[in-house]
Amino acid sequence: MESREQLISMLRSRYGQANSEGEPGLRRPTSLRSVELRGRMRTQGLVEEIMEILGEARVFWANE
Secondary structure, rough: OOOHHHHHHHHHHHHOOOOOOOOHHHOOOOOOOOEEOOOOOOOOOOHHHHHHHOOOOOOEEOOO
């Protein structure tokens, strides 16, 4: 759970559209086309949460 929170926090700070004051956030350093998640435990809602932050990027779980 802690690693999930760290990942979401990093994505928000780097790719978020606006900061807490509603001002424009940082520009994306590079556009992400896809994000492949790996791990035995597939956390409910993680893909949706990442998609909400990244917008058009394809987010999916890797087939193991």
